[in-house]
Amino acid sequence: MYNVESSAIVNMYAKTILFVFATLLPATIFGQSDAETWFKGGNFYQIYPRSFKDDNNDGIGDLKGIISKLEYLKDIGIDGVWLSPIYQSPMVDFGYDISDFTQIQPEYGTLEDFEELAENCKRLGVRLILDFVPNHTSDQHEWFIKSVNKEEGYENFYVWHPGKVNETTGERSPPSNWLSAFRYSAWEWNEKRQEYYLHQFAIQQPDLNYRNPEVLKKMNEVLIYWLEKGVSGFRIDTIPSLYEVAPDENGNLPDELPSGKCDDPDASCYLKHIYTYDQDETYDVVYEWRELLNKFHADNGGDQPILMTEAYSDLNHIVRYYGNGQRNGSQIPFNFHLLAKVNRNSKAADYKKLIEEFLQAVPSDCEANWVLGNHDQKRVASRLGEKRVDLYNILLKTLPGISITYAGEEIGMTDVIISWEDSVDPQALNTNETTYYAFSRDPARTPFQWDESKNAGFNRGNKTWLPISTNYKCVNVRTESTQPKSHLNVYKRLIKLRKEAGLGAASYESELFGEIYTYKRQNDSLKPIIVALNFGNSWTTIDVSARYGVSESLKVVTASTESQYEEGQIINGTRLTLPNDVGIVLTTV
Numbered sequence: 001m002y003n004v005e006s007s008a009i010v011n012m013y014a015k016t017i018l019f020v021f022a023t024l025l026p027a028t029i030f031g032q033s034d035a036e037t038w039f040k041g042g043n044f045y046q047i048y049p050r051s052f053k054d055d056n057n058d059g060i061g062d063l064k065g066i067i068s069k070l071e072y073l074k075d076i077g078i079d080g081v082w083l084s085p086i087y088q089s090p091m092v093d094f095g096y097d098i099s100d101f102t103q104i105q106p107e108y109g110t111l112e113d114f115e116e117l118a119e120n121c122k123r124l125g126v127r128l129i130l131d132f133v134p135n136h137t138s139d140q141h142e143w144f145i146k147s148v149n150k151e152e153g154y155e156n157f158y159v160w161h162p163g164k165v166n167e168t169t170g171e172r173s174p175p176s177n178w179l180s181a182f183r184y185s186a187w188e189w190n191e192k193r194q195e196y197y198l199h200q201f202a203i204q205q206p207d208l209n210y211r212n213p214e215v216l217k218k219m220n221e222v223l224i225y226w227l228e229k230g231v232s233g234f235r236i237d238t239i240p241s242l243y244e245v246a247p248d249e250n251g252n253l254p255d256e257l258p259s260g261k262c263d264d265p266d267a268s269c270y271l272k273h274i275y276t277y278d279q280d281e282t283y284d285v286v287y288e289w290r291e292l293l294n295k296f297h298a299d300n301g302g303d304q305p306i307l308m309t310e311a312y313s314d315l316n317h318i319v320r321y322y323g324n325g326q327r328n329g330s331q332i333p334f335n336f337h338l339l340a341k342v343n344r345n346s347k348a349a350d351y352k353k354l355i356e357e358f359l360q361a362v363p364s365d366c367e368a369n370w371v372l373g374n375h376d377q378k379r380v381a382s383r384l385g386e387k388r389v390d391l392y393n394i395l396l397k398t399l400p401g402i403s404i405t406y407a408g409e410e411i412g413m414t415d416v417i418i419s420w421e422d423s424v425d426p427q428a429l430n431t432n433e434t435t436y437y438a439f440s441r442d443p444a445r446t447p448f449q450w451d452e453s454k455n456a457g458f459n460r461g462n463k464t465w466l467p468i469s470t471n472y473k474c475v476n477v478r479t480e481s482t483q484p485k486s487h488l489n490v491y492k493r494l495i496k497l498r499k500e501a502g503l504g505a506a507s508y509e510s511e512l513f514g515e516i517y518t519y520k521r522q523n524d525s526l527k528p529i530i531v532a533l534n535f536g537n538s539w540t541t542i543d544v545s546a547r548y549g550v551s552e553s554l555k556v557v558t559a560s561t562e563s564q565y566e567e568g569q570i571i572n573g574t575r576l577t578l579p580n581d582v583g584i585v586l587t588t589v
């Protein structure tokens with residue numbers, strides 16, 4: 001969608017101008033309907049079902065709870081919602097270990113509940129996206145049990161290996177030094193089969209063997225099953241580790257070398273994952289799945305289904321998920337380029353550079369996307385600064401392309417400190433009392449804060465699976481809805497702005513003023529939009545009117561709640577004063 005025409009016009013003030021000429025014409029000009037392009041410039045929202053809304057008061061969020069809150073998502077302007085896994089699971093990794101890909105985990109509800117959810121999403125125009133966890137199953141999945149027993153057709157469903165035997169001692173050891181993302185060897189000995197199996201996550205999450213075409217066939221059936229139930233696409237979990245390097249002619253697998261990134265030989269960071277990550281075959285599977293979705297769409301009509309892919313990879317790898325020029329892949333390869341590289345000390349120039357690197361890397365017929373939080377990270381407010389909640393929402397919603405919000409970031413939810421005793425995340429429990437907090441994903445998974453009533457309106461029962469934040473009386477949907485200046489109202493105003501004139505696809509041009517990152521977005525049907533974000537630590541006054549060739553008088557579309565600015569206020573763009581940590585969106589009068 002974006003053609004980066006020119007970049008880096010550098011003068012003595014180190015100005016950078018990047019023009020992104022976007023598709024400004026209505027989609028119909030290209031013979032495409034809304035059904036083809038619905039996701040473009042979209043506002044996506046991630047729900048962690050366990051934590052969103054608990055309808056039956058058992059302490060755990062559920063599908064009926066989500067159904068009861070769909071109107072909220074509609075109201076704030078969400079186009080598509082993706083659910084973390086809701087499939088049948090022993091819950092070793094809260095649903096990322098699946099024992100049946102076509103059943104609903106009973107604590108979340110039933111297939112009938114799911115159908116009701118899909119119908120309601122359709123009625124409200126909020127597209128439903130399911131998490132798809134293709135690369136491993138639970139060790140309680142029937143395929144694994146059959147594979148352990150070498151049942152015909154299932155012998156090679158998983159990655160099995162006899163290991164290495166020391167010729168002198170006869171001692172057996174794992175086939176390679178590969179490490180699990182959750183610490184320790186990625187190989188687990190199976191007594192029954194007398195072989196090791198590969199598990200890149202928990203021991204109870206054996207990796208499927210994608211070199212076996214039967215595995216791919218089965219997974220394709222799973223995708224079709226859910227498409228037939230009315231979902232609009234899938235978010236594919238941890239895609240880069242789908243394939244491992246193939247064994248050599250003697251059946252041996254190579255060891256990975258130390259990465260130099262950490263000293264702990266049991267931790268995943270100790271090794272450079274050149275044999276277990278980003279293997280070329282992985283992209284072909286994504287292209288194949290996209291073709292499956294396209295075929296389903298061609299045969300059945302309705303909306304073009306989408307793929308969102310999760311990959312914490314470098315930019316060159318992320319871009320390959322879009323397609324290879326001949327075959328198309330994921331419409332939304334999650335952009336973690338920003339998330340992974342910014343911290344509290346990042347400078348305005350760092351943001352500008354990371355953003356423009358991504359914009360330039362996006363293929364011309366594709367869209368950028370922006371994401372700063374998810375169920376695997378600490379909360380944006382706690383990680384990057386509570387005063388900057390609005391600044392980051394302004395950034396994510398005013399850049400070209402698609403924006404993705406993790407539930408709760410729109411109201412500024414913060415991490416909840418969970419003690420070692422109360423921790424439930426396996427990634428934390430695999431460490432120890434001293435170090436667990438850095439690994440724990442529990443702090444960002446606490447129940448969603450709906451209102452100021454008991455348990456923040458998450459449920460009316462006597463327990464919640466993780467504690468409720470102590471700040472829920474101020475930070476919640478109901479309170480923020482009633483305040484004229486609140487994180488939620490800034491967020492809603494931003495989505496409204498995006499929808500009013502296709503902000504997702506407007507041109508982009510930027511300028512740094514010291515620690516203030518500014519950009520202009522414009523298209524034919526939109527008055528110019530000027531965004532200014534103060535990443536510095538002091539109040540600063542700048543002249544955006546002269547820089548962007550717009551009038552002196554500018555109108556505030558929205559601004560950080562912490563600022564002195566009100567929506568609709570007219571200000572002087574030649575002397576725009578921004579407090580530190582504040583963002584503002586302006587337009588011409």
Ligand SMILES: *[C@@H]1O[C@H](CO)[C@@H](O)[C@H](O)[C@H]1NC(C)=O
Binds near residue numbers: 166167168169
């Ligand atoms: C086999 O075991 C012996 C005794 O522990 C050890 O010295 C030797 O290095 C091992 N050989 C290999 C190939 O690991």
Ligand SMILES: *[C@@H]1O[C@H](CO)[C@@H](O)[C@H](O)[C@H]1NC(C)=O
Binds near residue numbers: 181200201202
């Ligand atoms: C595959 O599973 C392993 C662990 O089981 C995990 O590391 C990897 O990210 C998974 N990949 C996919 C595509 O699910």
Ligand SMILES: *[C@@H]1O[C@H](CO)[C@@H](O)[C@H](O)[C@H]1NC(C)=O
Binds near residue numbers: 322329365
């Ligand atoms: C998508 O497929 C078309 C051909 O069907 C191709 O022209 C285009 O380059 C592909 N996009 C990507 C990103 O590979």
Ligand SMILES: *[C@@H]1O[C@H](CO)[C@@H](O)[C@H](O)[C@H]1NC(C)=O
Binds near residue numbers: 264431433434
């Ligand atoms: C906890 O783990 C860290 C890192 O593995 C280690 O250095 C430390 O000694 C451990 N502490 C305890 C109390 O086991």
